[in-house]
Amino acid sequence: MTDEAPFFRTDWVFDNLDMLALRTAEHVVLTLIGVGVGVLIAFPLTLLIHRRRRLIGQVIGIAGILYAIPSLALFGLLIPVTGIGLVTAEIALVSYTLLILIRNGLAGLDGIAPEVLETATGMGYTRAQRLWRVELPLALPVIIAGIRIATVTTIGLVAVTALIGQGGLGFVIIQLGIRRDFDTAILVGVGLSILLAVIADRGLVLLERALTPWARAQTEGT
Amino acid sequence: MTDPGLAPALAASGSVVAFEHVTKRYGNGPTAVTDLSLEIRAGEICVLVGPSGCGKTTTMKMVNRLVEPTSGRVTIDGADVASLPPVELRRRIGYVIQQVGLFPHLTVAENVAVVPRLLGWRQPRITERVEELLDLVGLEPGEYRSRYPAALSGGERQRVGVARAMAADPSVLLMDEPFGAVDPIRRERLQNEFLRLQARLRKTIVFVTHDVDEAIKMADRIAILQVAGVLAQYDTPDRLLAAPASPFVEHFVGADRGLKRLSLARVRDLPLEPVVTVAAGESISAARQRVPDGTRWVLVIDARRRPLGWVAAHDLKGDGGVDPDMAVPGSTLLQPESTLRDALSAMLASSVQLGVVVDEQDAVLGVISVAAISQTLQDGAGSPQP
Numbered sequence: 001m002t003d004e005a006p007f008f009r010t011d012w013v014f015d016n017l018d019m020l021a022l023r024t025a026e027h028v029v030l031t032l033i034g035v036g037v038g039v040l041i042a043f044p045l046t047l048l049i050h051r052r053r054r055l056i057g058q059v060i061g062i063a064g065i066l067y068a069i070p071s072l073a074l075f076g077l078l079i080p081v082t083g084i085g086l087v088t089a090e091i092a093l094v095s096y097t098l099l100i101l102i103r104n105g106l107a108g109l110d111g112i113a114p115e116v117l118e119t120a121t122g123m124g125y126t127r128a129q130r131l132w133r134v135e136l137p138l139a140l141p142v143i144i145a146g147i148r149i150a151t152v153t154t155i156g157l158v159a160v161t162a163l164i165g166q167g168g169l170g171f172v173i174i175q176l177g178i179r180r181d182f183d184t185a186i187l188v189g190v191g192l193s194i195l196l197a198v199i200a201d202r203g204l205v206l207l208e209r210a211l212t213p214w215a216r217a218q219t220e221g222t
Numbered sequence: 223m224t225d226p227g228l229a230p231a232l233a234a235s236g237s238v239v240a241f242e243h244v245t246k247r248y249g250n251g252p253t254a255v256t257d258l259s260l261e262i263r264a265g266e267i268c269v270l271v272g273p274s275g276c277g278k279t280t281t282m283k284m285v286n287r288l289v290e291p292t293s294g295r296v297t298i299d300g301a302d303v304a305s306l307p308p309v310e311l312r313r314r315i316g317y318v319i320q321q322v323g324l325f326p327h328l329t330v331a332e333n334v335a336v337v338p339r340l341l342g343w344r345q346p347r348i349t350e351r352v353e354e355l356l357d358l359v360g361l362e363p364g365e366y367r368s369r370y371p372a373a374l375s376g377g378e379r380q381r382v383g384v385a386r387a388m389a390a391d392p393s394v395l396l397m398d399e400p401f402g403a404v405d406p407i408r409r410e411r412l413q414n415e416f417l418r419l420q421a422r423l424r425k426t427i428v429f430v431t432h433d434v435d436e437a438i439k440m441a442d443r444i445a446i447l448q449v450a451g452v453l454a455q456y457d458t459p460d461r462l463l464a465a466p467a468s469p470f471v472e473h474f475v476g477a478d479r480g481l482k483r484l485s486l487a488r489v490r491d492l493p494l495e496p497v498v499t500v501a502a503g504e505s506i507s508a509a510r511q512r513v514p515d516g517t518r519w520v521l522v523i524d525a526r527r528r529p530l531g532w533v534a535a536h537d538l539k540g541d542g543g544v545d546p547d548m549a550v551p552g553s554t555l556l557q558p559e560s561t562l563r564d565a566l567s568a569m570l571a572s573s574v575q576l577g578v579v580v581d582e583q584d585a586v587l588g589v590i591s592v593a594a595i596s597q598t599l600q601d602g603a604g605s606p607q608p
Contacts, residue, residue, distance in 0.1 A: 119323030122288055122396075123386075124313035124340055137327045214327045214370040 009184045020172065024192055027158050027168025031200070033090055034154045035147065038097030045098075046105035047131070056106070063099040071096075071160050079164070089161035096157055097150040104146025108139030141215055144208040148201055155197045159189070169193045236265045236426030237299045237393040239285060244294035246280055246451065254280045255451030257294070262443070264393075265424035269441035271431055272474070277451030278430045282396050285428060286315045298394060313337055316387030316395035316425070320402040322379045324371040330356070330382050331367040337390040355385040360415065360582075377408040384416065388423075398430045407554060413439060414559035418582075434475055438463070438485045439561055446471050460486055480599075481563065487598060489565055489579055490558035494588030497576070499523045500538075502530055502546040510538045519574050522549040527585035529555065532574045555580045556590070566595050 013020070049056045069077075074092050082088045112135060120130045136143075159170030167174065169189045177186035209216070239262040246255040255277040262268040270278040283289040284296050287308040296303045303311055324333050331352045338348045356363040359381040371379055380401065387395055400416075401409045417440065420427065431437055437444050438459045446454045446462070448470050455467040463479045463486070466472035476482065498520045500509040513520055513535050522530045522544060531549025538544075554568040556577045569577045569592055576589045 113321070113323075115319055115321040115323040116325060118288070119317065119319060120325070122283075122286055122312055122317040122319075123337055124309050124311075126309050129340070134325060134327075138325075212327065214329075214372065 007183060008187060012184050013188055020188065020192070023168050023172050023189075024196070025168075026166075027155070027170075027193070027196060030089065030093065030158045030161065030166060030168050031151065031154045031196075034093030034158070035097055035151050037090065038094045038101055038150060038154075039147065041094065042098055042101035042105060046102050046109070049102070050106060050109045059102065060099070063102055066095040067099040069095070071157065072163070075164055084164045086166060088164055089158075089166040092161065093154050093157055097154060100150045100153065101146050104149070105139070105143050108142030108146075109135055111142060112138045137212075141208060141212055144204060144211070148204045151200045151204065152197045155193060155200060159193060169196075236395075236424060238262065238264050238297075239268075239394055239426055239428065240297045240300075241281070241284075242295050242297065244281075244284060244291045244296060246277065246284065246289060247292045253450050255284075255291075258451060258453055259294075260445055260453065260456055262426055262428065264426055266442035267420065267427040267429055267440055269429045269431060269437040269444045270447060271434055271437040271444055272447035272454075273449065274432065275449050276447040278432075278447050279398055281447070281451060282398060282428050282430050285394065285396055286312045286317060313340055313390060314392050314394075316389075316392040318383045318387045318395070318397045318400045320399040322383035322400075322403070324374075324379055324382055324386070326371050329368050329370055330361070330374070331363075333371070333382055334386045334389050336386060341390055351389060355388055358388070358419065359385045361385070376404045377412060380404055380412055381415075384419075388425075393426060395425045395427045397427060399432070400429070401436070402431075410554075410560065410564055411557070414557045416440075417559050435482070435485060435563075438475075438482060446474060448474075484563040484566065484595070484599070485561040487562045488558065489556050489560045489562065489577070489590060492562070492590050492594050492598065494579060495591060495594070497521050497578070497586065497589045498535075499527075499586060500533070500544050501525070503543045505543055506538055506540060509544055513538065519576065521552075521578065521586065521589075522546055523586055526583065528583075529578045529580065529586050532576075550574065552576070552578055555584065557581075558587070562595050562598060565590060566592065569595075 045059055049059050071092055074095065075088060078088045078091055082091065116134065116138070117130070120134045125134065158166075158168050159173055161167045162170030162174040169192050172185050173189035173193070176182060177184075177189060241258045241260040244255055244258045245253065247253045258281060260268075270281055272278050280289050284291050285298070285303065287303055287306075290304070325336070328336070331349075334352045334355055335348045338351060343351075352367070353363045356366060361378065361381055366374075366378070366382075371382070374382065380403075383400065387397075401412050404412060413436070429437075429440055431440075441459050443456060443458055444462055445456045448454045454474075455462060455471045457467075460483070462471065463475060463483050466475060466479075472479075498513055498517050500512075500520050500522055502522055502524055509520070517535045519532045520535055520538065522533055524530055524546075529552065530546045531551045533544070533549050537548065550573065552572055552574050554571075556565050556568065556579045558579060558581075560579075565577045569575050569590075575592045577591075578589055579587045581587055
């Protein structure tokens with residue numbers, strides 16, 4: 001602590017604002033692709049196991065195994081097949097979202113009061129109309145809760161993909177910080193990553209409120 | 223609520239619903255309904271009643287094909303329902319269940335509009351119909367239209383459920399314990415409102431309940447089912463009570479059959495007795511002038527003639543105005559549709575043994591006395607009005 005550099009180098013942050021903005025944007029894109037593709041895969045699988053209950057064990061089982069594989073091990077398995085790069089990174093990120101998304105989706109659909117479903121059928125909804133106009137809207141709060149958890153988890157995991165040349169803020173934390181023993185980069189990377197997670201979480205809460213005004217009638221009414 | 227005298231009848235009378243040798247068996251398991259034959263006349267309320275496991279709900283659900291019979295057939299106006307696509311059939315039949323099943327994510331107006339929307343009506347016609355129906359069930363559209371079900375009381379949900387079932391003007395209505403989730407006082411009122419509505423609409427209604435008192439009150443005809451869906455008796459409430467067809471029926475309708483027959487007579491069947499009323503705020507001396515000698519109780523009413531409570535005639539003394547706080551709250555208010563049984567039970571619970579009969583706006587019409595009901599009992603229970 002003599003004439004060494006100070007613990008936190010504000011000047012470095014200001015000199016690298018453009019790079020930090022770029023890495024943050026990259027982090028956001030990696031997360032969006034991961035969660036987006038995750039939702040696209042999880043959605044039809046959830047509808048499938050909701051209707052064919054005997055497949056629940058298998059689908060959740062496979063998603064559980066994917067969720068349990070450590071990310072480094074998964075990279076090791078994937079690199080010989082998909083190489084070092086975006087595809088490998090996203091396969092890993094998507095894998096970790098599936099269990100959360102499918103489990104929440106199923107819980108949302110299963111949580112709908114049976115009398116509501118029976119009335120819908122009894123009033124003459126077709127199966128597809130019942131799914132799109134009754135079941136999915138009612139399951140939405142639980143589905144969005146799953147997307148929130150998956151998004152926050154993915155924002156954390158994106159950093160690890162810096163090990164295979166991706167990483168967004170992970171590049172700042174690992175390549176600029178840890179590898180060079182440069183604390184300022186670690187702190188800035190971690191701080192921005194946490195900030196992203198908080199913003200994404202709050203944003204999804206606001207989205208859920210906007211989409212489900214009926215869920216608040218309970219507290220406002222009577 | 224719109225004045226029933228002015229509003230036009232909304233629908234033609236209902237359809238004939240018939241069960242012909244209908245049996246329902248689940249796999250190799252127990253038989254839920256056994257060789258049931260039953261014809262429900264157009265415009266009548268048929269109540270299916272019986273102990274749990276008697277197949278009453280299963281029977282009802284065969285009308286809109288939520289359950290398919292194992293053998294036999296169900297017809298509406300002669301057409302076998304099995305020949306109609308289920309989705310179209312269901313859109314033509316109103317459906318209300320115990321928990322009402324309102325869609326929590328839709329507003330009151332959107333809930334009522336469900337079937338018209340499925341049928342592809344244009345928006346202006348839907349909006350108009352929704353307003354009309356909310357009026358019909360006594361919910362002010364301006365106040366209720368945009369509310370979500372979670373912000374409604376049990377009774378309000380029930381009314382929305384009925385409005386929704388009526389939305390596309392079905393000729394047949396299926397109701398499974400529709401008033402089951404409402405407390406007894408509101409239930410009585412909802413039942414009366416519903417009967418008043420039905421008197422105008424004349425739908426064919428299949429009504430399921432486990433409560434024999436409700437069955438007697440609501441039914442034009444009662445089908446008593448025993449376990450495994452065997453029809454024990456199908457008859458008007460009066461004949462069912464007067465001449466039970468089997469020991470099972472006799473046991474099921476209960477030992478108090480004589481008292482139950484009071485459920486068949488309505489308050490409107492008795493002559494209303496006049497009542498001395500004083501308005502809240504009216505000067506006591508002026509009020510006293512109008513009270514005839516020998517009057518024990520006078521009824522305090524508000525500006526819209528709604529009853530506030532009773533004041534003993536001898537307490538009308540001094541000067542100043544009639545203070546509504548002096549009034550003793552009376553028994554539950556009665557409607558012309560209330561049964562004499564409900565009326566008697568309400569009156570016996572109150573210190574003033576007079577029942578105040580009110581109209582749809584809760585304005586006083588008159589009173590009935592325990593003595594008048596007891597006279598009816600001696601005359602051998604009033605016969606139901608058509």
